[in-house]
Amino acid sequence: MKITQISVFLENRKGRLYDVCSLLGAHGVNIRALTIAETESFGVLRIVVDKSEAAIKLLRENQFVANFTDVVAIEVPDQPGGLASILKILSEHDVNIEYMYGFVEKFSDKALLVMRFEDTDFAQQVLAKQKIHVVTEKEIEGL
Amino acid sequence: MIWKENVECAARADLKELQSGYLRKLIPYIYNNCAVYRRKLDAAGVKPDQIKSIDDIKRLPITTKEDMRDNYPYGLFSAPQDQIAEIHVSSGTTGNPTLVGYTRDDVKLWGEVMARAFCCAGAVPGDTIQIAYGYGLFTGGLGSHYGALEMGLRILPTSSGQTARQLKLMQDFKPRIIACTPSYVLYMAEEAKAMGIDPTQGNWKIGVFGAEPWSESMRREIEAAWNMLATDIYGLSEIIGPGVAQECHYKDGLHVFSDVFYPEILDPTTREEVPEGQSGELVITTLTKQGIPLIRYGTRDIVSIRYDKCRCGRTSPRISKIKGRTDDMIVVRGINVFPSQIEHVLVGIEGTQPHYQIIVDRQARKLDEVEVLVEVEQRFFSDEIKQLNVIREKIRKEIENVLSIGVKVTLVEPKTIARSEGKAKRIVDKRTL
Numbered sequence: 001m002k003i004t005q006i007s008v009f010l011e012n013r014k015g016r017l018y019d020v021c022s023l024l025g026a027h028g029v030n031i032r033a034l035t036i037a038e039t040e041s042f043g044v045l046r047i048v049v050d051k052s053e054a055a056i057k058l059l060r061e062n063q064f065v066a067n068f069t070d071v072v073a074i075e076v077p078d079q080p081g082g083l084a085s086i087l088k089i090l091s092e093h094d095v096n097i098e099y100m101y102g103f104v105e106k107f108s109d110k111a112l113l114v115m116r117f118e119d120t121d122f123a124q125q126v127l128a129k130q131k132i133h134v135v136t137e138k139e140i141e142g143l
Numbered sequence: 144m145i146w147k148e149n150v151e152c153a154a155r156a157d158l159k160e161l162q163s164g165y166l167r168k169l170i171p172y173i174y175n176n177c178a179v180y181r182r183k184l185d186a187a188g189v190k191p192d193q194i195k196s197i198d199d200i201k202r203l204p205i206t207t208k209e210d211m212r213d214n215y216p217y218g219l220f221s222a223p224q225d226q227i228a229e230i231h232v233s234s235g236t237t238g239n240p241t242l243v244g245y246t247r248d249d250v251k252l253w254g255e256v257m258a259r260a261f262c263c264a265g266a267v268p269g270d271t272i273q274i275a276y277g278y279g280l281f282t283g284g285l286g287s288h289y290g291a292l293e294m295g296l297r298i299l300p301t302s303s304g305q306t307a308r309q310l311k312l313m314q315d316f317k318p319r320i321i322a323c324t325p326s327y328v329l330y331m332a333e334e335a336k337a338m339g340i341d342p343t344q345g346n347w348k349i350g351v352f353g354a355e356p357w358s359e360s361m362r363r364e365i366e367a368a369w370n371m372l373a374t375d376i377y378g379l380s381e382i383i384g385p386g387v388a389q390e391c392h393y394k395d396g397l398h399v400f401s402d403v404f405y406p407e408i409l410d411p412t413t414r415e416e417v418p419e420g421q422s423g424e425l426v427i428t429t430l431t432k433q434g435i436p437l438i439r440y441g442t443r444d445i446v447s448i449r450y451d452k453c454r455c456g457r458t459s460p461r462i463s464k465i466k467g468r469t470d471d472m473i474v475v476r477g478i479n480v481f482p483s484q485i486e487h488v489l490v491g492i493e494g495t496q497p498h499y500q501i502i503v504d505r506q507a508r509k510l511d512e513v514e515v516l517v518e519v520e521q522r523f524f525s526d527e528i529k530q531l532n533v534i535r536e537k538i539r540k541e542i543e544n545v546l547s548i549g550v551k552v553t554l555v556e557p558k559t560i561a562r563s564e565g566k567a568k569r570i571v572d573k574r575t576l
Contacts, residue, residue: 009524009556067526
């Protein structure tokens with residue numbers, strides 16, 4: 001199951017991250033996971049939210065450049081070597097990860113990670129075969 | 144339709160005769176009524192009775208923007224103030240604003256040349272025109288208004304700004320003609336899309352765009368965005384405002400209304416006439432104006448000129464689109480840089496829009512540095528930094544190819560570069576020389 005990530009272009013200017021977060025907050029959109037990739041002059045904010053359709057509409061209406069990307073959220077054993085065990089499987093099957101980051105919450109004793117793959121469909125097949133739990137959009141909304 | 148066929152299609156010899164007659168009257172009029180010009184002519188050693196034909200114009204001194212500023216407000220008037228019907232000023236970035244004063248006849252002349260311009264663009268009496276140039280001290284709005292009145296167009300005098308209302312009025316009154324700055328019409332296309340209006344289904348079929356230089360690539364953008372014919376109008380307030388020259392639907396040069404605004408193309412440094420077809424500064428003499436007639440006024444616009452007959456039937460000389468400004472041009476590390484070059488690059492790259500700003504800076508004892516700000520577009524935005532860097536690199540390389548100097552390209556958020564509802568600020572020169 002793919003989930004939707006929203007990426008937002010941000011200039012390295014004071015208050016821009018606040019602008020995004022307060023806009024989403026004011027409209028009842030809850031951020032579930034977040035990361036920022038930065039360069040010397042701009043950054044890309046990547047977020048997973050509970051209402052992605054509404055959020056992207058809101059952002060674009062407010063002059064932000066924002067796009068959808070398909071990502072996969074995976075449950076990882078929250079213990080030493082937990083992530084390594086997942087990465088080992090992915091690596092053995094030649095699945096490339098572009099980037100990854102963690103969720104704020106979790107539903108079980110397992111940690112929740114967002115992964116952006118070079119080839120999302122292929123990555124999903126591999127994960128399904130290995131019976132690694134992939135989190136659905138519904139589960140995210142219910143968090 | 145040609146508004147004033149007898150002059151717009153006149154044989155060149157007849158036109159010369161007409162121009163010579165006007166000039167013979169103009170010089171004594173100015174000499175006797177304007178102390179500044181009397182001094183200038185005396186200093187050049189020219190007596191009014193020596194000016195017999197239009198060819199003698201070369202003997203006359205050049206008028207510059209500095210002359211206008213130095214003699215602000217009344218120095219260059221040839222008509223007494225009780226004959227002045229209207230005054231316009233354009234904002235001066237340094238010192239005094241540039242002032243123009245029209246007699247009633249000058250206003251009539253303005254209406255007539257603007258009627259010629261709209262006709263030349265393809266308007267016919269009975270058309271509706273939306274005038275989205277600013278009304279007020281800026282000449283764009285009122286000049287277009289007088290021309291539209293003269294021509295018998297139905298006018299929507301929307302002035303500039305309030306884009307949502309502009310678009311609503313377009314849909315409600317279906318004007319076939321839009322007159323505004325080219326950057327504003329592109330901006331309105333973006334706004335239309337944001338409002339759920341498909342600009343290719345818009346009502347405007349002919350655009351009369353001016354008040355700022357724009358390139359062929361920008362024309363293609365506008366024509367594709369709005370599915371319209373985009374024509375270029377040229378003018379400057381010192382001469383009359385808009386209405387000095389206008390493209391016909393062949394878009395093969397701007398027809399100069401040379402029976403009243405006599406054009407010369409001079410080398411900006413030597414002030415010698417350049418050979419036909421070569422680029423130089425456009426210098427204009429107003430042959431029939433009364434309020435502030437100007438002799439050989441240096442427009443600072445770089446154009447070329449041609450004198451062959453156009454396919455539309457007009458014989459008037461045609462100037463190219465503005466290729467640059469003698470004062471907009473910045474010199475960076477010895478290289479001439481025109482904003483239009485950057486614009487051209489951006490339009491040529493898939494996904495980018497010509498929304499940019501050039502910042503030139505110089506650190507102490509260092510080389511000049513050029514930074515080009517480019518707005519990120521939805522179409523090329525990616526969640527991956529490396530993809531954004533690929534686009535940025537591509538823009539940088541192409542600009543460097545064109546300019547032959549190193550530049551830094553910075554991606555900025557959309558609509559952060561001052562988007563003109565008047566004129567675009569393309570260059571920020573922070574160098575303290």
